[in-house]
Amino acid sequence: MSVIPVEVLKKAHRKLAEYHYELRPVERGYANRTLYINLSDMTIEEKPVTEEMKRIFTGGRGFALWLLWNAVKDDTRWNDPENELIIANGPLCGILSYPGTGKSTVVTISPLTNLVIDSNVGGMVGPYLKGAGFDALEIQGKADRDVIIVIDGDTGTITIEEAPLEEPYAHLLGRALTEMYAKNEADKRNIAVVTAGHGAEFSRYGMLNFSWYDLRRKEVRFKQAARGGTGTVFRDKRIKAIVVRKSGFTAKSNNPAKPELIRKASQRINKEIVELDDKQNQMRKVGTPYLVGIMNDYDLLPVYNWQYGMHEDAHKISKIVWMGLFTQGVPDGCHYGCMLSCSHGVDHFHLRTGPFKGDVVLVDGPEYENAAGLGANLGIFDPNAVLELNFYCDTYGIDTISFGTSMAFAMECYQRGILNRERTGGLDLTWGNIDAVLETLHQLARGEGFGLIVGQGVRWMKQFFVETYGADPDFLNDIGMEVKGLEFSFYVTKESLAQQGGYAIANKGPQHDEAWLIFMDMVNNQIPTFEDKAEALHYFPMWRTWFSLHGLCKLPWNDIEPADNAFQPEPHKVPEHVENYCWLVEGMTGVPTTPDDLILSSERVYNFQRVFNLRRGSGRREHDYPPYRAVGPVTVEEYESRRERYDKQLKEEIGVDPEGLSTEEKMRILREHRMKRYDQLLDAVYERRGWTKDGIPTLETLRRLEIDFPDVVRVVKKALEETGR
Amino acid sequence: MIRVNDKFDVEWKPGMTIRDILNELKFTFPMLVISVNGEIIPKEEWDTRQVQDGDDVKVLHMIAGGR
Structure with missing residues (x-):
C-alpha cells in the first residue's frame, strides 16, 4: 500500500474550531478541570472538577462515569449523538517513577452491551492529557466529516481539524501524526496519539490504540483500550485521531504533596523488580x-x-x-520509566x-x-x-x-x-x-x-x-x-465457581480485570464456602476497580511479589504493595490513607456503575448468569474428555452413583447441581455487597457510600419497586 | 497418600520430594508458597525435602484477584 507523505496529509487539514485556555500546573495529582468537546456544533469548553467529585469519584473511571451519567438520557443508544466517549487519567497517573502509572480509562455506552463500558489502557496519553491541563476528556456529538482533535498542552490550544486524507490504519496514522505534530525527532516523545482503525467502522468491537514513542526503536508503539467497542463509538463520531502534546512531563509534574513518600514506594518496588522478576514471572523478558x-x-x-x-x-x-x-534487551515499558517493562x-x-x-x-x-x-x-x-x-x-x-x-x-x-x-x-x-x-x-x-x-x-x-x-x-x-x-476473555472457568461469578457478575461483562480467582478457588482451595467466595468476590473486584480510579496498571501489584510475601498474614493481597499504594495516595494528595480507604473509594464507584446498569435496563440478577459452557460440559464430548473428574463429582459432591447412567443423564444431573450452586453464590455475593437478592444495591448501601444522589435513588427505588422488594 | 490443599490426592512413594509432588500435579506456576504440616519450606529445599506418607501439604499459588 502506498503511503501518502505527511506534508500532503497536513496540507489537506482544515481548522474547524480553535480554543485557547490558561495553562495551569497540576496540583497534588489533579488538573482540577475536565475538557468538553461537542463535535456536532464544535463547542469546546472547560469544566471545573469539584472537591465533591474528588471525594466521591476519586478520578479516572469514577470521573468518567459521573460525566457520562450527567450527559446521557436513560435510553441513549451507543450511536446517538449524546453518547460520550470519555478518556480519564486519575490522580496517580503520570507518577512515572512507580511502574504502571501511565494508565487511562475509556468510558462510553457500548455498542455490544448497551451498558457502560470501562476499558483501561497504557501509553502516554493519560499523563500528557493531565499535563496539558485536564483530568478527563469528554467528547459528545458527531462530526459531519472525519476530524482530528489536537490538544496542545504546551501552548494551551485545542483545535479540531478536518483530516480527509489519512487512512485510518493505526500503525500508519500513529506514525504520520507523531511526525506531523513533533518539531523534530527528539520532540516525538512529547506526542501521544489515540486512533482506532478501518475495522472499527464496521464492527461492534472496534477498539482504541493509545500511543507512546519508543525512543530506542524510533517507532510509535500502541496499547489498546480494547473492550466493549470504544473504537466503534470513536469512528461513529468520525474521529480519526486525538493528538495530545505535552513537553517536559516528568515525575514531578503532578506536584505531589509529599514526594518523599512516592520516592520511598518507587524505590522499594523498583528494587524488588530488579532483584526478583527473573526468578518469578519474567515480565521483563x-x-x-x-x-x-x-x-x-x-x-x-x-x-x-x-x-x-x-x-x-x-x-x-x-x-x-x-x-x-520478542526483541530482548530493550526497555519495553508502555510509559516512560516503567520498570516492569512487560510491553x-x-x-x-x-x-x-x-x-x-x-x-x-x-x-x-x-x-x-x-x-x-x-x-x-x-x-x-x-x-x-x-x-x-x-x-x-x-x-x-x-x-x-x-x-x-x-x-x-x-x-x-x-x-x-x-x-x-x-x-x-x-x-x-x-x-x-x-x-x-x-x-x-x-x-x-x-x-x-x-x-x-x-x-x-x-x-x-x-x-x-x-x-x-x-x-x-x-x-x-x-x-x-x-x-x-x-x-469472554480467555480462561476456562468450569472448575472454579468463584471465577464464574467473577466473570458473570462484572458490571461491564466478562473481563478478567475485575477478578481472577481461579487459583485461589480451584487449586489452592482457599475459599471453599459460599461466604469465602463472596468475600473474595467483594474484595478483589473492589481492589481492581481502585486501579482504574487512579490511572494505574494492575500488573505491578501481583505479577511481582516481595521475597517475604509468603510470610505475611494475607499474602494473596500482597500487603507490602498495598502499603506502597497507600503511600502513593498520601504522597500525592497529602491525605493519610489506609487499605480500607482504598476499598471504600472503589465501592462508591463500583456501586454507582451498578446503578448505571440499572438505569440502562440491566444490572439485575437475571443479567448475571454465565453461558453454561463457562459452568460445565455442554456436549457429550466435553463430558467424556473429563469423565473421571465429573463422575467423581457426581459421586462425592452430589451422592449419585454414575454407574449405569448414560452420559446425557449424568450431564443433566451435573448441570442442575452446578447451576444451583451458582444461584447460591449469587445470593452470597449480593448479600456481602449490600445488594438485594435481585442484585440491586439497597438504599442503605447507597447512603453508606454517600452516592444517594436524587437521580441515583430514583433509579434504585424504581428497580426495587419493579422487583417487589 | 499425600493430601494436597485438602483437595488433591497424590500416591506416596518412598523418597518422595516436594518437587515430585509438584511434577505429579503439574503445578508449574512459578510463584508458589509450600508448607508441610504447617511449616513453610524454602524454595531451595523443594528438590530435596522429602515428605512422609500422610503429610499435610499446602501449595499456594500466589496470584489472586486479577490477571
Missing part, C-alpha cells in the same frame, strides 16, 4: 504470554471455544517461543496477507489474551499466525478478545453444522485454519462478507443464526461465550 503454558498445565487454556482446557500443541505458542521472538514487541515481522502483505512491521505483543484467543481457542498453534492476527487486529482497531471469542463461536457453529461453506461465503472454518481466520478478519475490516457478521459479536450472531438458519437458541446460548453482550 516475556510479559503476560508466560501464562500460555501454565494455563495449559492447569487445564485452563481455552481450546476450541472453551470446549477443552489444554492441547498437546500448546507448547508451540508458549513462553519459550515468545521469548525467542514486548516483535521487530521485523513479515506480513504474508492483507493490505500490507509483504511489509515488514513491528508487532506490539502478543499479550497472553492474544496468544490464547487468536491461538489455542481457534486451534491455531503457529506463533507467526498469532502475530499476523495480532498486528491486523491492532491496525484495524479491532479488539483481539472479542474477535477471538466471536471467531471461536463461529468455528464451533461450523463444527456443529450450523454454518457451512455456503453460509460463510466459501470460508472453511475448520479449527486451526489460519488462512480462513485471517480472511475473516480482512473481510471484517473491509465491511464485507462473513467477516462483517463475525464483527457484530457473539450476541448478535446468536440471534442471526437462530433467525436465519433456524439454529437451536438454547444450544447457542450454552456455547456463545458472552455475558451482557460482551465476549
Whole structure:
C-alpha cells in the first residue's frame, strides 16, 4: 500500500474550531478541570472538577462515569449523538517513577452491551492529557466529516481539524501524526496519539490504540483500550485521531504533596523488580504470554471455544517461543520509566496477507489474551499466525478478545453444522485454519462478507443464526461465550465457581480485570464456602476497580511479589504493595490513607456503575448468569474428555452413583447441581455487597457510600419497586 | 497418600520430594508458597525435602484477584 507523505496529509487539514485556555500546573495529582468537546456544533469548553467529585469519584473511571451519567438520557443508544466517549487519567497517573502509572480509562455506552463500558489502557496519553491541563476528556456529538482533535498542552490550544486524507490504519496514522505534530525527532516523545482503525467502522468491537514513542526503536508503539467497542463509538463520531502534546512531563509534574513518600514506594518496588522478576514471572523478558503454558498445565487454556482446557500443541505458542521472538534487551515499558517493562514487541515481522502483505512491521505483543484467543481457542498453534492476527487486529482497531471469542463461536457453529461453506461465503472454518481466520478478519475490516457478521459479536450472531438458519437458541446460548453482550476473555472457568461469578457478575461483562480467582478457588482451595467466595468476590473486584480510579496498571501489584510475601498474614493481597499504594495516595494528595480507604473509594464507584446498569435496563440478577459452557460440559464430548473428574463429582459432591447412567443423564444431573450452586453464590455475593437478592444495591448501601444522589435513588427505588422488594 | 490443599490426592512413594509432588500435579506456576504440616519450606529445599506418607501439604499459588 502506498503511503501518502505527511506534508500532503497536513496540507489537506482544515481548522474547524480553535480554543485557547490558561495553562495551569497540576496540583497534588489533579488538573482540577475536565475538557468538553461537542463535535456536532464544535463547542469546546472547560469544566471545573469539584472537591465533591474528588471525594466521591476519586478520578479516572469514577470521573468518567459521573460525566457520562450527567450527559446521557436513560435510553441513549451507543450511536446517538449524546453518547460520550470519555478518556480519564486519575490522580496517580503520570507518577512515572512507580511502574504502571501511565494508565487511562475509556468510558462510553457500548455498542455490544448497551451498558457502560470501562476499558483501561497504557501509553502516554493519560499523563500528557493531565499535563496539558485536564483530568478527563469528554467528547459528545458527531462530526459531519472525519476530524482530528489536537490538544496542545504546551501552548494551551485545542483545535479540531478536518483530516480527509489519512487512512485510518493505526500503525500508519500513529506514525504520520507523531511526525506531523513533533518539531523534530527528539520532540516525538512529547506526542501521544489515540486512533482506532478501518475495522472499527464496521464492527461492534472496534477498539482504541493509545500511543507512546519508543525512543530506542524510533517507532510509535500502541496499547489498546480494547473492550466493549470504544473504537466503534470513536469512528461513529468520525474521529480519526486525538493528538495530545505535552513537553517536559516528568515525575514531578503532578506536584505531589509529599514526594518523599512516592520516592520511598518507587524505590522499594523498583528494587524488588530488579532483584526478583527473573526468578518469578519474567515480565521483563516475556510479559503476560508466560501464562500460555501454565494455563495449559492447569487445564485452563481455552481450546476450541472453551470446549477443552489444554492441547498437546500448546507448547508451540508458549513462553519459550515468545521469548525467542520478542526483541530482548530493550526497555519495553508502555510509559516512560516503567520498570516492569512487560510491553514486548516483535521487530521485523513479515506480513504474508492483507493490505500490507509483504511489509515488514513491528508487532506490539502478543499479550497472553492474544496468544490464547487468536491461538489455542481457534486451534491455531503457529506463533507467526498469532502475530499476523495480532498486528491486523491492532491496525484495524479491532479488539483481539472479542474477535477471538466471536471467531471461536463461529468455528464451533461450523463444527456443529450450523454454518457451512455456503453460509460463510466459501470460508472453511475448520479449527486451526489460519488462512480462513485471517480472511475473516480482512473481510471484517473491509465491511464485507462473513467477516462483517463475525464483527457484530457473539450476541448478535446468536440471534442471526437462530433467525436465519433456524439454529437451536438454547444450544447457542450454552456455547456463545458472552455475558451482557460482551465476549469472554480467555480462561476456562468450569472448575472454579468463584471465577464464574467473577466473570458473570462484572458490571461491564466478562473481563478478567475485575477478578481472577481461579487459583485461589480451584487449586489452592482457599475459599471453599459460599461466604469465602463472596468475600473474595467483594474484595478483589473492589481492589481492581481502585486501579482504574487512579490511572494505574494492575500488573505491578501481583505479577511481582516481595521475597517475604509468603510470610505475611494475607499474602494473596500482597500487603507490602498495598502499603506502597497507600503511600502513593498520601504522597500525592497529602491525605493519610489506609487499605480500607482504598476499598471504600472503589465501592462508591463500583456501586454507582451498578446503578448505571440499572438505569440502562440491566444490572439485575437475571443479567448475571454465565453461558453454561463457562459452568460445565455442554456436549457429550466435553463430558467424556473429563469423565473421571465429573463422575467423581457426581459421586462425592452430589451422592449419585454414575454407574449405569448414560452420559446425557449424568450431564443433566451435573448441570442442575452446578447451576444451583451458582444461584447460591449469587445470593452470597449480593448479600456481602449490600445488594438485594435481585442484585440491586439497597438504599442503605447507597447512603453508606454517600452516592444517594436524587437521580441515583430514583433509579434504585424504581428497580426495587419493579422487583417487589 | 499425600493430601494436597485438602483437595488433591497424590500416591506416596518412598523418597518422595516436594518437587515430585509438584511434577505429579503439574503445578508449574512459578510463584508458589509450600508448607508441610504447617511449616513453610524454602524454595531451595523443594528438590530435596522429602515428605512422609500422610503429610499435610499446602501449595499456594500466589496470584489472586486479577490477571
